[in-house]
Amino acid sequence: MKLSVERIIYIMNSLPPEFIWLLTLLTCFFIIIFLNRFFGPPGLYAYIAISVIGANIQVLKAVKFSLYPEPVALGTILFSSSYLATDILSEKFGKKVANKGIWLSFIAYLAFTVIMILTLGFSPLTPLQAGEKMAWALSYHSHIAALFTPQLTFFSAGMIAYLVSQLCDIWLFDHIKIKSKDRFLWLRNNGSTMLSALIDNTIFSVLAWIIFASNPLPFKTVFFTYILGTYWLRLIVAFLDTPFLYISRSWSYVGTEFDQMVYVSDKLSQIPKANTI
Numbered sequence: 492m493k494l495s496v497e498r499i500i501y502i503m504n505s506l507p508p509e510f511i512w513l514l515t516l517l518t519c520f521f522i523i524i525f526l527n528r529f530f531g532p533p534g535l536y537a538y539i540a541i542s543v544i545g546a547n548i549q550v551l552k553a554v555k556f557s558l559y560p561e562p563v564a565l566g567t568i569l570f571s572s573s574y575l576a577t578d579i580l581s582e583k584f585g586k587k588v589a590n591k592g593i594w595l596s597f598i599a600y601l602a603f604t605v606i607m608i609l610t611l612g613f614s615p616l617t618p619l620q621a622g623e624k625m626a627w628a629l630s631y632h633s634h635i636a637a638l639f640t641p642q643l644t645f646f647s648a649g650m651i652a653y654l655v656s657q658l659c660d661i662w663l664f665d666h667i668k669i670k671s672k673d674r675f676l677w678l679r680n681n682g683s684t685m686l687s688a689l690i691d692n693t694i695f696s697v698l699a700w701i702i703f704a705s706n707p708l709p710f711k712t713v714f715f716t717y718i719l720g721t722y723w724l725r726l727i728v729a730f731l732d733t734p735f736l737y738i739s740r741s742w743s744y745v746g747t748e749f750d751q752m753v754y755v756s757d758k759l760s761q762i763p764k765a766n767t768i
Contacts, residue, residue: 519572540599546570571728586665607639648698656691684729
């Protein structure tokens with residue numbers, strides 16, 4: 492039997508969505524561990540950018556889970572897994588390096604959106620222009636437009652919520668680390684993620700469904716349906732990623748000699764300089 496991507500997707504479609512949910516979660520965690528192990532901060536920067544861009548594409552697909560009465564949009568796992576990446580950056584490389592990853596992913600998603608809008612700015616082929624050789628491309632313009640034409644309400648709300656919540660996560664993680672004198676890794680991992688995830692859900696929901704909405708929803712509806720609706724899933728992700736954070740801390744970064752020199756230089760630059768007369 493010939494194995495293909497279509498065949499793999501067909502097999503997965505026959506499995507319970509909860510199983511695919513867990514498989515996706517573990518895949519994200521192992522990718523983060525791999526990138527941290529062999530590429531250090533650049534690898535985690537790449538993952539954070541991928542998670543932000545990918546989650547905003549995944550959200551267009553809805554799935555029916557047995558625990559929910561209505562279909563649920565995807566994107567929660569991929570986006571929430573980025574907190575593990577930022578926590579690893581904070582734990583092993585410092586707050587400054589982690590903040591750089593957030594700003595880089597923010598700019599990457601913004602740049603990606605601009606590029607895709609420019610791509611859609613090219614007039615689609617007409618059947619006469621396409622002919623027989625390029626007939627396959629006639630429908631792709633609408634497919635790309637469906638995926639990459641942002642709704643400004645959700646785009647703006649999402650970008651603001653992402654930036655505020657992620658920077659808050661890094662600050663709180665570092666604050667707990669200092670106050671606990673570098674103890675209780677599980678506490679700063681879960682505590683920072685739990686609060687920042689709630690901040691993200693709250694800011695996005697209030698902006699998207701009340702402030703920016705043409706027909707604002709009652710706050711009670713927004714609170715119970717959108718703010719708390721998927722929050723418990725993000726808590727599960729936070730709890731499950733804790734062992735992977737411990738693994739990442741115990742593994743030394745394997746990089747080239749140049750990478751190691753850059754890493755040591757960055758760490759030395761974070762040491763406060765003594766006052767001189």
